[in-house]
Amino acid sequence: MTDQSINSERLWSRIMDMAEIGEIPRNGSRRLAMSQDDIDGRELFLAWCKNRGYQTFYDKIGNLFVRRSGTEVSALPVVLGSHLDTQPNGGRFDGMLGVLAGLEVLETLDDHKISTRKHIDVAVWTNEEGTRFQPAMMGSGVFTGTLSLPETLATKDSNGVSVSDELIAHGYDKGLPPGNHRIGRYIELHIEQGPVLEAEEKTIGIVTGGQAIRWFNVTLQGEETHAGPVPMASRKDPVPALARIIDLVFQIAEVDMASRATIGEIDTFPSSINVVPGQIQVSVDLRSPDESVLENMQQRFLEGIQTIAKANKHLKIEANCIWHSAVVQFDKDMVDAVRGAALKRDYAAMEIVSGAGHDAFNLARIAPTTMVFIPCKDGISHNEREYASPEHVEAGANVLLDTALQFAGKIVSAAQDANAGERV
Amino acid sequence: MTDQSINSERLWSRIMDMAEIGEIPRNGSRRLAMSQDDIDGRELFLAWCKNRGYQTFYDKIGNLFVRRSGTEVSALPVVLGSHLDTQPNGGRFDGMLGVLAGLEVLETLDDHKISTRKHIDVAVWTNEEGTRFQPAMMGSGVFTGTLSLPETLATKDSNGVSVSDELIAHGYDKGLPPGNHRIGRYIELHIEQGPVLEAEEKTIGIVTGGQAIRWFNVTLQGEETHAGPVPMASRKDPVPALARIIDLVFQIAEVDMASRATIGEIDTFPSSINVVPGQIQVSVDLRSPDESVLENMQQRFLEGIQTIAKANKHLKIEANCIWHSAVVQFDKDMVDAVRGAALKRDYAAMEIVSGAGHDAFNLARIAPTTMVFIPCKDGISHNEREYASPEHVEAGANVLLDTALQFAGKIVSAAQDANAGERV
Structure with missing residues (x-):
């Protein structure tokens, strides 16, 4: 038929x-x-x-x-x-x-x-x-x-x-x-x-x-300062720690072939070529078709953020889950x-x-x-x-x-x- | 007097x-x-x-x-x-x-x-x-x-x-x-x-x-895609390479106490939490009170960018000096x-x-x-x-x-x- x-x-x-x-x-x-x-x-x-x-x-x-x-x-x-x-x-x-x-x-x-x-x-x-x-x-x-x-x-x-x-x-x-x-x-x-x-x-x-989805905002708070006068060792520059957060996020996505990690937004403030950023905002999107895998990814992510925060005591680094979908x-x-x-x-x-x-x-x-x-x-x-x-x-x-x-x-x-x- | x-x-x-x-x-x-x-x-x-x-x-x-x-x-x-x-x-x-x-x-x-x-x-x-x-x-x-x-x-x-x-x-x-x-x-x-x-x-x-100052624009061109559907291995995501560029820039600044390196601007496009950025623009400001030290910093920076570009052939990475002051x-x-x-x-x-x-x-x-x-x-x-x-x-x-x-x-x-x- x-x-x-x-x-x-x-x-x-x-x-x-x-x-x-x-x-x-x-x-x-x-x-x-x-x-x-x-x-x-x-x-x-x-x-x-x-x-x-x-x-x-x-x-x-x-x-x-x-x-x-x-x-x-x-x-x-x-x-x-x-x-x-x-x-x-x-x-x-x-x-x-x-x-x-x-x-x-x-x-x-x-x-x-x-x-x-x-x-x-x-x-x-x-x-x-x-x-x-x-x-x-x-x-x-x-x-x-x-x-x-x-x-x-x-x-x-x-x-x-x-x-x-x-x-x-x-x-x-x-x-x-x-x-x-x-x-x-x-x-x-x-x-x-x-x-x-x-x-x-x-x-x-x-x-x-x-897939299950979880969204996070990560804030790295440092201190805005002029790019020239302040010696590197005296700065509270959040950018080097940003590299550690990027590495962390993409490492977490290696858990299996089905999971995903995305950093879609990175915003530096005040965003001027000759100013050390006082703050960086980063978005993180983690996904997996398996809820328990995603739970584990989130745990590794938040623990990783804590480790980075401890290694960068001159900064204030926080990650918050802002949305999730089962x-x-x-x-x-x-x-x-x-x-x-x-x-x-x-x-x-x-x-x-x-x-x-x-x-x-x-x-x-x-x-x-x-x-x-x-x-x-x-x-x-x-x-x-x-x-x-x-x-x-x-x-x-x-x-x-x-x-x-x-x-x-x-x-x-x-x-x-x-x-x-x-x-x- | x-x-x-x-x-x-x-x-x-x-x-x-x-x-x-x-x-x-x-x-x-x-x-x-x-x-x-x-x-x-x-x-x-x-x-x-x-x-x-x-x-x-x-x-x-x-x-x-x-x-x-x-x-x-x-x-x-x-x-x-x-x-x-x-x-x-x-x-x-x-x-x-x-x-x-x-x-x-x-x-x-x-x-x-x-x-x-x-x-x-x-x-x-x-x-x-x-x-x-x-x-x-x-x-x-x-x-x-x-x-x-x-x-x-x-x-x-x-x-x-x-x-x-x-x-x-x-x-x-x-x-x-x-x-x-x-x-x-x-x-x-x-x-x-x-x-x-x-x-x-x-x-x-x-x-x-x-100090002598040199400003660079770095462009990482990848491919914009949705954060969910596309497997990690199929992506042309410029964010992981951004971490390598950050590491490079701050490593270069370690040459001596008087030199400076600053990344003041990082812009992701289109900048959406659930979209893999198609492009990232990064500003780099290098300074030194010694012209020959800065020349050397620039050389290491540009060579480092080439190395990162070679390791990321799925991206197009370019660095251009946009301004300098002796x-x-x-x-x-x-x-x-x-x-x-x-x-x-x-x-x-x-x-x-x-x-x-x-x-x-x-x-x-x-x-x-x-x-x-x-x-x-x-x-x-x-x-x-x-x-x-x-x-x-x-x-x-x-x-x-x-x-x-x-x-x-x-x-x-x-x-x-x-x-x-x-x-x-």
Whole structure:
């Protein structure tokens, strides 16, 4: 039996149309959360949805939902989704792929006149990127109750504009209480944002869950002084100790092949070529798919920091954990369904653990959840050069379609039964 | 024979009055070059000068000059000076001390009705700090011909305002051609900006010259990627190599006690906690009072960078020298005059090499020049906490007075001869 497939040309052309909203040089897109470009992107998406007559609604944190109704009115929906906001120098696939492939699933079902028992919804989660407003995964965080609505609404960007200001300005303030709209299952299609699928020549990543993540701020407090007059021995220069902290962090990451350590931010103050920094701030991001491994990494990190602090008594060195996210295990039945869909369509597939955070991690707290990955060129994401091939986009959307249908319950019509019968 | 001394209360009160222009919390001052606060500071200074009837004039880069005329109209002046602009979080002494002590010398001579053969001028050099407009020591650089006037006038601050814009706005554009006003000798009183005089319990630093300085930009180019998905071995992360560069720089500084190495700026791009930096920019400042030692330091630094680059072929690492300043040797007779003045007044004094750059380094190219240092508390400068004691300020100004008088040629009147005779 051959299943229906998505319309890959339509999906590709919608991705390209969306990329023109907030377009930046070198094929990039910039739609910072709740900026006018983000709103314009949502409007384009809503126009496509309304054109099909789908019901749309939103909640008080600006999460958007589109519904293709099922026959069982009171059953909880199968939700497909992701986000439309981007990084400042974002690409064309991170987020958009999951949303637009979700819409493509609905339209494919319409095109083939397929009914489902359960509703299939497409969700657009507010501010997944966390670049303009922190934290990331904001909309899904509020929806799933890990973030407080009032505190999140009060969050301000660097210009002092709050989330609430923007929601009011764009007419998103009168929505449903977030989370009031219960969901049955959640499936998110996304580019891998890493090089593994490409290197292994796989088309589909069967995502079994997400890495545990811990974020730290390290502060090295010394004493600001002029680069010329003060002898080296009299200085309280934090820079030499920074080298020890870098060595420590990268040594910790050698624990196994699956763990990660990243120093993304190093800030010297006052940052002048002829001034010994009085202070350095360093960010540390540690990840592992194994919670106990990460616990051990954290312990070695904090002990290492203490050792460095003892060896540098002229400085004040502190490390604080500022955020953590536990290991996420996706729903076994849903992971199996993704594997089955890839197998049936003969797509080369492998199991993979998500290294990046996704809205699906939040959703996994409240409903059976899984993700589908497709490769992205050279593993590059959060960058204008981000690219996924039309073939991989098509394959990912077909796996999304099949998995959604399996859990939404395809209603086989008499005509389709007859067709099926002919082929036996 | 007891010489005339400066009026220490008047000088101290003028320093405190000047500090109120552009005052910032914690006793700091902010008078960025050619900002309204800098102009207001100059106006206050000019009001004091005009009150005494001194001739004032300026040049096309905004350098201000105040003249107390000598009897030999065509003789080149002895110039005392420094600057009135400050760092963004500047203190009350860096720059102002040399200017206001210069004015105090003129007023002391008036108070005691002392004539000199040569003119004594006080110079206020434009933009010594180089915080708003680069490079530093701009006014003295143009005056001495090391900087081009047209290029310097076109220099813009981070808001796109040029030096020329500000000079026109504040009426400083119609002055003399810089350097047209030739000078005979230059003496600059300044706080040490380091801890040596305080540690050695000396009141006067007999400055024999300035360290040679070389500035480098180091760029580590890797590849920006997400902190989660990409395995450590697949990354092009420049951070581990940064640790090697830090170690290299501080190892080089161990060559002797007098040399210095500073990493003041480290910038990661894009600077996000969950993004492996695609690029790091590092500033390196190397100094030595011995040109050949500094040459050797530079060679070791550049060779070390090449070694690190070879060991990190996944990165592109480059180091470029962006500025250098040769060793400055002050005029032997003037250094001896400072030593003699300190000895005569019984101030504890020692020879010292300036680690910081000063306008005097530029002036030394065109005229016999020297500097006088006084201690500053804890060696702190470029900071609101910068402090020099009234006793040290008085001592420094007295040495400035005596040295200026020696080279300007005090004309001993009959009355003073008679007094001197009484004391014999």
